[in-house]
Amino acid sequence: MRYSKMFMPTRREDPADAEIASHKLLIKAGFIRQVARGIYTLLPLGQRSVRRIERIVREEMDKAGAQELLMPAIQPAELWKESNRWNEYGPELMRFQDRKQSDFCLGPTHEEVITDILRNDVTSYKQLPINLYQIQSKFRDEIRPRFGLMRGREFIMKDAYSFDVDIEGANKSYDIMYKAYEAIFDRFGFEYRAVEADSGNIGGSRSHEFQVLAETGEDEIVSCQSCDYAANVEKAEIQIAKSEIKNEVEAGTLEEVYTPKMKTIAEVSTFLERKPEDFVKTLIYLAGEQFIAVLVRGDHNANELKLKNLLKSDGMDTTEFRMANDVEVGKMTKAPVGFAGPVGLKMPIYADLSVAPMANFIVGANKKDTHFLNVNFERDVEISEFADLREAKGGDACGKCGGVLESFRGIEVGHIFYLGTKYSAAMKARVQNKEGESCPLEMGCYGIGITRILAAVVEQNHDEKGIMWPMAIAPFQVMIQPLQMKNEDVVSTAETIYKALKDAGIDALLDDRNQGAGTKFKDFELIGIPLRVTIGARGLAEGKIEYKKRTDEAFEMIPLDGIVEHVICDIKSFKLNT
RNA sequence: CGGGGUAUGGCGCAGUCUGGCAGCGCGCUUGUUUUGGGUACAAGAGGCCCUCAGUUCGAAUCUGAGUACCCCGACCA
Numbered sequence: 001m002r003y004s005k006m007f008m009p010t011r012r013e014d015p016a017d018a019e020i021a022s023h024k025l026l027i028k029a030g031f032i033r034q035v036a037r038g039i040y041t042l043l044p045l046g047q048r049s050v051r052r053i054e055r056i057v058r059e060e061m062d063k064a065g066a067q068e069l070l071m072p073a074i075q076p077a078e079l080w081k082e083s084n085r086w087n088e089y090g091p092e093l094m095r096f097q098d099r100k101q102s103d104f105c106l107g108p109t110h111e112e113v114i115t116d117i118l119r120n121d122v123t124s125y126k127q128l129p130i131n132l133y134q135i136q137s138k139f140r141d142e143i144r145p146r147f148g149l150m151r152g153r154e155f156i157m158k159d160a161y162s163f164d165v166d167i168e169g170a171n172k173s174y175d176i177m178y179k180a181y182e183a184i185f186d187r188f189g190f191e192y193r194a195v196e197a198d199s200g201n202i203g204g205s206r207s208h209e210f211q212v213l214a215e216t217g218e219d220e221i222v223s224c225q226s227c228d229y230a231a232n233v234e235k236a237e238i239q240i241a242k243s244e245i246k247n248e249v250e251a252g253t254l255e256e257v258y259t260p261k262m263k264t265i266a267e268v269s270t271f272l273e274r275k276p277e278d279f280v281k282t283l284i285y286l287a288g289e290q291f292i293a294v295l296v297r298g299d300h301n302a303n304e305l306k307l308k309n310l311l312k313s314d315g316m317d318t319t320e321f322r323m324a325n326d327v328e329v330g331k332m333t334k335a336p337v338g339f340a341g342p343v344g345l346k347m348p349i350y351a352d353l354s355v356a357p358m359a360n361f362i363v364g365a366n367k368k369d370t371h372f373l374n375v376n377f378e379r380d381v382e383i384s385e386f387a388d389l390r391e392a393k394g395g396d397a398c399g400k401c402g403g404v405l406e407s408f409r410g411i412e413v414g415h416i417f418y419l420g421t422k423y424s425a426a427m428k429a430r431v432q433n434k435e436g437e438s439c440p441l442e443m444g445c446y447g448i449g450i451t452r453i454l455a456a457v458v459e460q461n462h463d464e465k466g467i468m469w470p471m472a473i474a475p476f477q478v479m480i481q482p483l484q485m486k487n488e489d490v491v492s493t494a495e496t497i498y499k500a501l502k503d504a505g506i507d508a509l510l511d512d513r514n515q516g517a518g519t520k521f522k523d524f525e526l527i528g529i530p531l532r533v534t535i536g537a538r539g540l541a542e543g544k545i546e547y548k549k550r551t552d553e554a555f556e557m558i559p560l561d562g563i564v565e566h567v568i569c570d571i572k573s574f575k576l577n578t
Numbered sequence: 579c580g581g582g583g584u585a586u587g588g589c590g591c592a593g594u595c596u597g598g599c600a601g602c603g604c605g606c607u608u609g610u611u612u613u614g615g616g617u618a619c620a621a622g623a624g625g626c627c628c629u630c631a632g633u634u635c636g637a638a639u640c641u642g643a644g645u646a647c648c649c650c651g652a653c654c655a
Contacts, residue, residue, distance in 0.1 A: 011588095011590090011604095012589080012605075016584090016591090017584090017649090019649080036647090143579080264654055264655090267654095281653075283654085293655090296653085300653090302653060323653080325579080363655090483614060514613095516615080516616070517615060518615035520614095520615090521615050521616085522616055523616090534614085536613095538614075
């Protein structure tokens, strides 16, 4: 491809509304443009890289025995009503009506459609196992889309669905996908971790996320330094040290203190000059119709999954479970948000084990701009139950082996779930097993965020000058730069090299613009093509060509008659490595 | 959904407080120049100042309503 013909609008200045490297660089280097909030166009360069990502995903999925199909983005409400997700999914589901006022949605995922297909055409265990996948645009009306392609409302996803006659088979299908995902993310050159995860509103029990390690990631994960345990903090199990027994200190006098407009622990602790560990946070949740309060230490976070499980085991209705909103908090605590506390609170109060040994702690006073000092259990607060309710954090003891947990931030690029019969039972997708009994299909589902991978790759592969694409994903493999466009030797040499590389099946970009060397170098660095072949009058006089990798500082001079072979050889070795 | 912010040429911004000819840099076009790190000079093109409604002799600027986008939060209690 010739640079002069390629539509690749680069910018000199950082876009005003991008925060993180991948968002900035993808716009600046001409890969994407925003159309609306969380909705982007993939420009030719972006589309080229996405195609390469898709190709790798397809190869590995096919290798794992999955078959590609394509389901519609538009889905009828009827199917979603069968699984009850028409109600459960909430406002994130993009809904609309056709001209006959029938309800439809834009698919955020495809369990319903695929289950519908299987129930009609699969009747015997002999047709199983089967794994079907597609690569397609998904639609989720996210509360807060952000960071460019990282969290969009329309995005490209690979989603796969496995069907087995029994749990044993389903686990096997799950393991195959786990391995396929490792192969895929290895080929992208990612530094990543597979972590245990909560299965969210997709449903199911067994679940792993594939997290690309990055400071800008939205997820927090912990991994054990001693064993192979790794999990999202939403899910991570920790060991509570038995030594956390009550401190024997004399209880101080309960005391009100004026804390104007101090809502957060950070604000109040700075204001009162006390450590966050001296505070107890009071969180109000709504489970079904019942309000409950949860106490965690000021420097801890509550783990909603653990909380939900505890409430469920206490026989509470948790089909609807969420934090109370501002109005509800105001009503229940008689104070604006930020000043809730357990003293005199009329609802069941659950407390994390780590607050049990605390004494003379600080809480909100259920009164505007006021906190209590020297609060103590029994005397001031009655607790319904102490339990492990907090989120893991770095330094905690591993729930499996007791080793030390280390924390990371990650970008979730893949997620696999064992679904069980959640959808097949609801939608009556059944087959006959060997014994002739009718049983619901055992399902698994497996997602990979294609467009998110594009962003994640940039997060892990860039410097201050621009992107550094891994060979596997680069929009072009090599850039050829004639430096003096008026020098016929330079131009014709560049053309010859360009043609030879193209004939060898290599994606080469010839920078045939009549621009100075500086401009060409800058654009090369910004766009991030892995290899650069520079033809300058100076080197050419000695029969030499300059050759440089985007990731290297230095370049080498290669004899003109060996350059093409050298480039081809390098690209081949890149392929073997990935 | 709550809080904060922004909206002026393709991009990045000033001008708004204190109403009076719509500006700067980059990019773009044409010509000359330069040719190994975003060359230099000259001449140009390009804007309903987000929308609507007010105030005023006069509104990018003041007032009101709306829209779009960005950030923070929804673990704050």
